Amino acid sequence: MQGFKQSILVSIWFVFLTFPLMAVRVNTADRIVEWRWMNMLWVAVASFVLSYAWRYMLARKQARNKSEESGQQQGRVQVLLEDMGFRYRAMGVLLVLALIFPLVFDTYQNTIMISALIYVVLGLGLNISVGLAGLLDLGYVAFFGVGAYSYALLNHHFDLGFWAILPVGGILSCLFGVVLGFPILRLRGDYLAIVTLGFGMIFKVVLENWSDFTFGPSGIANIDKPGLFGIDMNIDGSTLYIYYIMIALVVFTILITNRLRNSRIGRAWIALREDEIACVAMGIDMARTKLSAYALGAFWAGMVGVLFAAKTTFINPASFTFMESAIILSIVVLGGMGSILGVILGAFILILLPEYMRAFSEYRMLAFGAAMVLMMIFRPQGIISNIRTKYEYKGLREETDNG
């Protein structure tokens, strides 16, 4: 009964709150006020139901916190994922599926899949700085833009090919990351967020206004597609080709980021995320470690930016807005910060779901925003939480066995 009363109050409050924006629409030019009472009914019913769900979830979270204090419990998925044999088999199956995918489906599906894969790489790149090192980067799309523009411009002026620029784009945006990161990485986390956000915006302003160099808002068209020993390909063929390049890039990214995470520097990143002061006291060079995370994250964005320019053959500043950064960030957050599998899953869900549910696509960003808040409150570790590799010292046991 208590809950019922509370939900009624919540419902009334939200009706009050949303009334002017949801129920009224004023057209000052024609002097008409449009009243939309049906919306109010929806808000009332929805907030009533959701307040029950909210309370239930909060109670469950508290119960879980208590049970976690008494002892660590692992979910069934978690146990399965830690089994290395299962992991290798699953990866093999997925790779085969990915390789035969374009042979089964048509070019349209391939194109969608390519953009999902682009976001997978972007997510994995941002995962290095946000997920592993805990540096919230809100201007990540600028690095993506550096890659895309370096290919577009070098191709336009010097006629350089895709394969030559692919590493160059990565390295250029890596350098860009170092130059930007150097002065700002000493800042505390929340300042870093706002400064990177500012850089992302400056990047777009410069792209739009420096017309002599970047061709301004009209963008650059007729960028070459990736070449394959000079063979001419039709649209289907080149889409297929880009798809396989993308698969290779994703596999490469997964391998490298996985190795990085378990390396000395990867562990330094995680330590830095957990506790900066303790980390510095242990003798880790904070500035250099942070800078390497920032620059390596930028590297992947640059590479995939080159591929993006080659895929669309046309780029303009509108592709590099804050919204893109926000989408990439929500991929990392929803998938699970630090978890490679989680980020991949997050990219597929966030990019493919709106693609196949066109009717709801205008609600996409609304849902992303809400999901980010709800995830942080109820499941901060993401869909698939990061598995920390544990190292055991086996030497001692053998010694005691012998002695």
Added chain:
Amino acid sequence: MDYFLELFLGGLTRGSIYALIALGYTMVYGIIQLINFAHGEIYMIGAFVALIVAGICTIYGFAGISVLVLAAIAAIIYASAYGYTLEKIAYRPLRGAPRLSQLISAIGMSIFLQNYVLLAQTPDFLPFPSLIPEFAFMEPVAHIVGSSELVILMTTVITMILLTLLIKKTKIGKAMRATQQDMSMARLVGINVDRIISLTFVIGSALAAIGGVLVASYIGQVNFYIGFLAGVKAFTAAVLGGIGSVPGAVLGGLVLGWTESFAAGYVSSDYEDVFAFGLLVLILILRPAGLLGKARKQKV
């Protein structure tokens, strides 16, 4: 000289608006060390509510100053209500969670509110009626400073004075200062910390709404996206002045306003935003605590 004066006053107007919004950031940050990314959205919602109320009022035949007053009151009430709800939903359950989680939740809320207004109202720019009347006595200097600029400056000054009195002289203000200094100690001496935090959000949101109404009627149009840039700029102002400090926010707002105004006037208006952020980066590198902020020693 006239041009210089025009830019100076333009910067002052702009800066005082930034200061109004920056106060919300700085007060919230002072208490819970969180960048309230959704603060710019609260400002935008304030402007939208004012637009809707003003629209209804003019269509039903109200006139003159009563429209402005009604619209401003509605904007303040709704912005405060949104600020209160925002804190309750997105920040309170995360109290004590890692900083990164709180920041991400704030960004999520900002994206959510933007798209909520986009879907509930319209993605286009809406014309905002100029609610501030033209005063006859301003006629001789109208080419340098207009009536709306005068109203903006006056409103800002009065609001600042009221806010300072609230913080320095009242019991609530004392409780707010105590919470800012040491939250657990404040709790021990019987201050309801949760209520103080809610109150801070409400006051900050109300100030943002005042800024929203003034700007919207000054510029003459609103859309769902205005809050984002204004929010980032205002945060820049807050950092510039020293985050957590109320006079710092005002000073930071003015410095930012002048920088933008002079840079746009003498250098290039295309790169206005670049100058603002350049200034932010410079300040953060040279003087991370801001112009008036105290450097807080980090204790282990």
